[in-house]
Amino acid sequence: MRTRTGLLAAAMTAAIVAAGCVAQEDDPPAEDTSAAAEDWEPELVDGELQPLPDGFPDDDITLVNVDVAGSRDGIYARDLQRILEDISPVDITVSDEPATQGGTVYAMADVTTRPGGTEGYYPIISSMPGTSTDFLIEPIEDDLGLTLEDITFLISTEVHPYVIAQRADAPWGQSFEKFVEYGQENPGDLRYISHGVGSGQDLAMEWMLSELGIEVQKIPGEDSVQEVAAVAAGEGDFTMNRPDDISPVEQDGRIESIFFSSEEVPEAWADIPGVASAKDYEKFGLPDASWGVVLGFMLPAEVPDLHERWLYALFEAATETEQYQQRGETVPALQLQLLSTQEATDVAHDAYDFAGPIVREAGLGAEENE
Template sequence: MSIARSSRIGAALRGLVFLLGAALVPAAAQAEWPERPIHVVVPYPPGSSPDLLARTIAAPLSKALGQPIVVDNKPGAGGNIGTRMVAKGTPDGYTLVYTINGPLVTAPELYKNTLGYDPLTDLQPITLVATSPNVLTVPAALPVENVEDFVKLARERQGALNYGSVGPGSSAHLAMEMFKSEAGIELEQIPYSGFPQVISAIIAGDVQAGFMVPAIAMPQVQSGKVKALAITSLEPSPSLPGIPTMDKQGYPGFEAISWNAILAPAGTPAPIVERLNRELAQIINSDTVREQLAKQYFTAAPSTPAELTERIRKDQANWNAVIKRLGLSLD
């Protein structure tokens, strides 16, 4: 073999080694993830149900990953602002969003021109966390004991009663709009930044009703400050004994389930997504976290990323039909 040919072969081999090494750098970098704190954006205020659940998950996730988990509250626009921040964030596994279904399911139809992100293309699902029915809640002083009483009172005072929500497009908003439509009553929406603010308004009598998450509503129900008239699951809830469903009080098929999920920016490397899903599934299924979720009236419901994607698609189709039927738009 000539010296020139040997030199060419050697150069080619050195080039191949360089290219293989360069190709392995991203994999090695991913294998070292996480190397710094991970931020979980909660697009609702401190003390809200998503905030409480996110913090329930954060501590064991920090232990599993060996890095701090920083919960950042970024409330506004029914959760859309914080969700958009993550959707447009860097897909490196260091920024996640813990949100309810509103910004993922109903917001795209309600804000067709102004939302600024597409949940199905700009976000990478990690896992569903938990599900819960809503509770139709009214002030203790309101002279009603069930849904029929409330509808009768609302008809008598047509247009004079208000209801609280956590913003347009939230399950609290759409569940009430669906109820109004089916019952033939008029109630004015008063939006608040979170459920703690809504329950305070109900207690004070500033609003006369609200579909609330049980974690916020039930302590006040138990203290006698508000009344629970119904829940929005089709079946009775073991964690909410004695509260009848809307379905059994004259509104067959009435269902409005709240759920929580964790997502990352689209493009987050698959190994990171898989690691997060694996760690979170173990955490959510642990007896400790299940008990903590149950105390907040949520049922643990971890999923694969594909299952969460399918749930978003299915719920979008179901709620889009309601939004279109009601003629709702928030652009």
């Protein structure tokens, strides 16, 4: 899978799709699946979700993880797989399909070519903001002819904040306020190990640096583990990254967290005076903004409404189990939060709208890189 930056501006796909949807006069009227979906209510018998009247599902449901098995998303998939064994009437499998940045939408496009792909048998793990902002960075419309409207953001079940972590021997100490002061007083001195270029973490950090008026030396990394290790080794001064990759290194005393994009500082860091969170934006003159991994599942928009409803009920039932609730106690900085299909869609579209100007200002779009 190739990765290249680009601002997506093509609009011809919508017109083509619209033209293709015009039915011939002799075509029979389409079944009103949306009305059927609204009338349907989930039925659990002895804790097992019953199939739909049309027989769905009658084959394995495969959770598509666009990362390696041991990644955050890979563990998420396997946790849900174990929980769903007692809820689903069919087997739940996991398919690890590692891809580069932007690969989630490419995986969805591939899913539509598989048997059952447009029926709902392949839910794809997705961070709603990350997937939507990929359309700003990657040439998805040009490559695939897809837009955000071709995705159903089915459900989100949890939020992982972004974390700014610095080298443990930073001269300003473990304090976001002192970090900001140092950066403002020493333009170009700080070395920023970014999570790639144009990722959700990178966009959030670029936004914050711009708003705070801090100039840095940007050193793009290759993956979260490498980026955190580079900061711990003193090859960079800070990174914005994932708490699950930062936490083990922080426990060894080689790196320090100073900021969380969640509203509150997570409990494990709440007693450290210098650690800040989104609730402190006003103190630093930052506008309100929501950043982080809003994790859940997406589907191709072609999946029938009733199948969407069934899959939503399946994942919702999983989140209500004690097993799933334990994730909030074992995954660093995790916030359990259930979002409906409409709420997840709103998050995705809001992130796209908010990130557009940031992408252009940072020079990450196609127009700036042609």
